[in-house]
Amino acid sequence: SMDRILEINETDMTVTVEAGCTWAALYEALRAKGLRTPFWGTLSGLQATIGGGMSQNCVFWGSGRYGTAAQSCIAMEVVLADGTILNTGAKFTRPYGPDLTGIFLADTGSLGMKANITLRLVPEAEAHGYASFSFETHDDTLAALGEIERSGVSTECFGFDPSLNAIRMKRDSLTSDAKALGKMMKKQGSVWGAIKEGAKVVAAGRDFMDEAKFSLHVLTEARTQAAADDDLEHARKLALANGATETENTIPKIVRANPFGPLNSMLGPEGQRWAPVHGLLPHSRAVACYDAIKTLFAHHQDEMDALGIFTGTLVSGVSGSGAIIEPCLYWPDASNPLHRDTVEDAHLAKLPQLDANPEAWAFAQKMKQALVDLFYEQGAAHLQIGRTYRYRDSLDPAADALLVHLKKSLDPRGLMNPGSLGL
Numbered sequence: 208s209m210d211r212i213l214e215i216n217e218t219d220m221t222v223t224v225e226a227g228c229t230w231a232a233l234y235e236a237l238r239a240k241g242l243r244t245p246f247w248g249t250l251s252g253l254q255a256t257i258g259g260g261m262s263q264n265c266v267f268w269g270s271g272r273y274g275t276a277a278q279s280c281i282a283m284e285v286v287l288a289d290g291t292i293l294n295t296g297a298k299f300t301r302p303y304g305p306d307l308t309g310i311f312l313a314d315t316g317s318l319g320m321k322a323n324i325t326l327r328l329v330p331e332a333e334a335h336g337y338a339s340f341s342f343e344t345h346d347d348t349l350a351a352l353g354e355i356e357r358s359g360v361s362t363e364c365f366g367f368d369p370s371l372n373a374i375r376m377k378r379d380s381l382t383s384d385a386k387a388l389g390k391m392m393k394k395q396g397s398v399w400g401a402i403k404e405g406a407k408v409v410a411a412g413r414d415f416m417d418e419a420k421f422s423l424h425v426l427t428e429a430r431t432q433a434a435a436d437d438d439l440e441h442a443r444k445l446a447l448a449n450g451a452t453e454t455e456n457t458i459p460k461i462v463r464a465n466p467f468g469p470l471n472s473m474l475g476p477e478g479q480r481w482a483p484v485h486g487l488l489p490h491s492r493a494v495a496c497y498d499a500i501k502t503l504f505a506h507h508q509d510e511m512d513a514l515g516i517f518t519g520t521l522v523s524g525v526s527g528s529g530a531i532i533e534p535c536l537y538w539p540d541a542s543n544p545l546h547r548d549t550v551e552d553a554h555l556a557k558l559p560q561l562d563a564n565p566e567a568w569a570f571a572q573k574m575k576q577a578l579v580d581l582f583y584e585q586g587a588a589h590l591q592i593g594r595t596y597r598y599r600d601s602l603d604p605a606a607d608a609l610l611v612h613l614k615k616s617l618d619p620r621g622l623m624n625p626g627s628l629g630l
């Protein structure tokens with residue numbers, strides 16, 4: 208399955224893995240040495256691979272400080288369509304000359320098959336800070352998120368709209384939260400801390416978050432606790448200056464305690480289907496884009512209500528880029544074998560089994576396409592371009608010609624992931 212870690216080079220601070228290695232496996236192996244990659248995985252990292260991450264480009268762990276997955280890559284060994292093995296560059300620095308590594312990053316597999324990947328290493332953080340806030344509006348939430356991203360103090364900064372808050376609350380049980388926290392504290396060697404933190408979550412109950420509002424969660428990291436706290440204090444000032452109320456910091460603690468949890472959020476709280484659609488916007492255009500999404504949903508509210516379709520929106524900061532806005536569509540429909548394979552059996556057993564619902568499915572697809580077009584009009588960029596997002600429409604003619612030329616040169620018979628990137 209090509210999932211080995213080939214070399215951890217502690218002198219040059221690089222790690223080389225086979226493309227099928229998961230983020231979770233790499234994280235565990237590096238943690239034992241006090242090391243980490245700068246971007247260190249998606250929330251799906253229990254199963255998502257580093258090859259997939261380099262091909263899709265992705266965000267989450269570390270993105271508030273280090274940007275997207277592709278930005279942590281130094282070099283790759285790629286197998287071309289005709290079997291040629293191509294090394295993209297020096298295995299300790301990037302770029303050396305024109306960025307040949309970059310050509311294959313975020314290509315959604317359309318230019319070649321990644322075999323080995325070399326990533327940068329950084330020391331694993333020794334101290335952490337966590338804070339949560341609630342806001343009345345998305346404008347304030349995005350303003351705070353933008354200021355926190357620009358200040359560089361947080362390693363992860365993400366937020367949920369009121370609907371997504373409610374969905375999360377429905378899905379996750381209190382006991383699993385307390386257990387996750389206990390596990391984290393034990394890992395850090397503090398049994399007493401584990402009991403205290405677990406008890407705090409139980410005491411705060413389900414009321415630690417004002418579900419009716421927007422939430423924003425901020426994580427900081429540093430070599431010392433004083434530094435992590437100082438970064439957190441700075442983020443707190445920025446949030447409060449934008450109208451935030453501070454709430455219990457349970458969510459960021461829980462998520463960090465189990466960074467690569469089971470992929471149960473693939474289905475909605477009552478077993479609904481889930482389709483996340485996202486855009487990456489510069490901060491200057493994030494609010495306008497969010498407004499446009501709200502207008503789109505409001506316009507179709509009656510039809511969505513009639514079909515049992517609902518939405519929930521996630522936002523997060525990406526260092527040096529801006530804000531991800533990710534509206535998720537949920538609709539009542541049957542699950543498929545991929546869901547049944549991926550979601551934990553115990554979780555699946557608790558969910559209602561829904562019947563196939565072609566009408567709701569068709570409307571959800573229509574809404575998905577409307578969001579794709581909306582993001583295009585708003586000038587968003589995307590991860591996971593695949594066959595979904597309008598990447599080629601966004602290129603000027605000269606850039607598009609170069610892309611087509613590259614594809615022809617690397618894969619003349621169009622064998623590699625045909626249709627992806629619109630090629």
Ligand SMILES: Cc1cc2nc3c(=O)[nH]c(=O)nc-3n(C[C@H](O)[C@H](O)[C@H](O)COP(=O)(O)OP(=O)(O)OC[C@H]3O[C@@H](n4cnc5c(N)ncnc54)[C@H](O)[C@@H]3O)c2cc1C
Binds near residue numbers: 260590627
């Ligand atoms: C519950 C859940 C949570 C998620 N959380 C996040 C998140 O936090 N952040 C985020 O960005 N995304 C997230 N995702 C989306 C998804 O997990 C990511 O896009 C992830 O990077 C996919 O990795 P994979 O290994 O599963 O790739 P796959 O889905 O198997 O492949 C993705 C694409 O890459 C290509 N590819 C894969 N490996 C190679 C290779 N070796 N060479 C060439 N091409 C290759 C495939 O052909 C395909 O086009 C989430 C998904 C789920 C279901």
